[in-house]
Each structure stands twice: as structure tokens, then as C-alpha cells.
Amino acid sequence: MINITARGFELKQGTKDGIDKELKRIEKMLPDAASFSVTLTKVRDGYKCDITVMNVGSFIRGEARADRIEPVVDMAVDDLKRKIRKLKTYLVDKKRKGGIDEIADAFAPLEGDISMEDYDQYDASSAEIKRTKKISPNMMTDDEAIVQMEMLGHSFFVYLGLDGETKIVYKRDKGYGLLVCE
Numbered sequence: 001m002i003n004i005t006a007r008g009f010e011l012k013q014g015t016k017d018g019i020d021k022e023l024k025r026i027e028k029m030l031p032d033a034a035s036f037s038v039t040l041t042k043v044r045d046g047y048k049c050d051i052t053v054m055n056v057g058s059f060i061r062g063e064a065r066a067d068r069i070e071p072v073v074d075m076a077v078d079d080l081k082r083k084i085r086k087l088k089t090y091l092v093d094k095k096r097k098g099g100i101d102e103i104a105d106a107f108a109p110l111e112g113d114i115s116m117e118d119y120d121q122y123d124a125s126s127a128e129i130k131r132t133k134k135i136s137p138n139m140m141t142d143d144e145a146i147v148q149m150e151m152l153g154h155s156f157f158v159y160l161g162l163d164g165e166t167k168i169v170y171k172r173d174k175g176y177g178l179l180v181c182e
Contacts (some may be wrong), residue, residue: 008042
């Protein structure tokens with residue numbers, strides 16, 4: 001299933017057909033039937049395209065910005081293809097190695113404590129929440145959460161560990177960090 005949404009402009013049928021054709025090719029790269037959500041947004045300097053693939057509880061997102069609509073769709077599809085190839089390579093390597101022990105070593109403890117003085121210097125009245133999302137975290141391993149975070153292109157990811165604890169994995173300068181909620 002392909003859901004195409006245009007924000008800030010009217011999308012022509014020819015463009016919809018082109019997007020549909022490109023995504024049918026990507027669908028062949030995936031093992032199961034996938035559903036696609038495409039959002040095209042008119043921004044100040046051109047267009048933004050977000051393509052999210054939902055496939056058996058996992059998400060992969062490709063995104064791009066360009067000054068015209070045709071290249072922005074092509075760039076987002078290319079980003080999506082790159083991430084799918086990266087995911088397949090990861091899964092093949094994981095299967096070949098029988099697990100990834102080196103990722104566990106990359107989890108370093110948090111460096112330094114945050115003092116109350118740090119909070120006093122920040123003016124919370126100037127903070128404005130622009131968007132609120134409700135999520136239902138899925139149960140997965142730490143490795144699977146890292147893959148999901150990378151496939152979505154985010155810097156952090158919230159999930160339930162196999163032990164039922166709520167966890168947050170995030171990118172660090174070298175490797176990843178893990179927060180476990182108590």
C-alpha cells in the first residue's frame with residue numbers, strides 16, 4: 001500500500017504515478033509486503049520528501065530536500081535504497097557472525113554528571129514544543145534498536161528491552177549510548 005500526501009501544494013497525477021512506479025521497484029527489495037507513506041512538503045527553498053517504509057514492525061525512512069519536485073523524490077528513493085542495502089548487509093553479517101559482540105563493547109557509561117547549576121543557566125520559558133508524538137515502544141534487543149535508529153536516521157530511539165525495561169539508545173561521538181529508565 002502506498003499513501004502519498006502533499007502539503008502546501010497540489011500534486012499532479014503524473015508525479016503520483018512516478019512515485020508509485022519507483023516504490024514498486026523498492027518493494028521487490030523487501031522480503032514481505034510493505035506499506036509506504038510518502039509526504040511531500042513545499043518548504044521555503046523548494047520541496048522536502050519523506051518516504052517511510054513500514055515492514056513487519058520495523059521502519060526505514062528516506063528523506064531529501066531539493067528545489068524541484070522530481071529530483072527530491074529521486075533523492076529520497078536513493079536514500080531509502082541505500083538504507084535497505086545497509087540493513088541487508090547488517091543482517092547478513094549478523095547471521096554470518098552469529099551475533100555482534102563488538103556493539104556491546106561500544107556502550108560506554110555516561111561521562112560526567114549534570115549539576116543543578118547547568119539547569120539554572122537554561123531559560124525554560126524560551127523553550128517551545130513544536131510537535132508531540134505518541135509512541136508504543138516495541139520489544140527488541142539493543143542491536144535491533146540501533147538498526148531501527150539508523151534506518152530512521154534519528155539520533156536516538158526509544159524501545160522496550162527483552163527484560164521489559166524502557167530503554168533509549170542514542171548516538172555518541174564514537175559508538176552508541178544506552179539509557180535505561182527506572
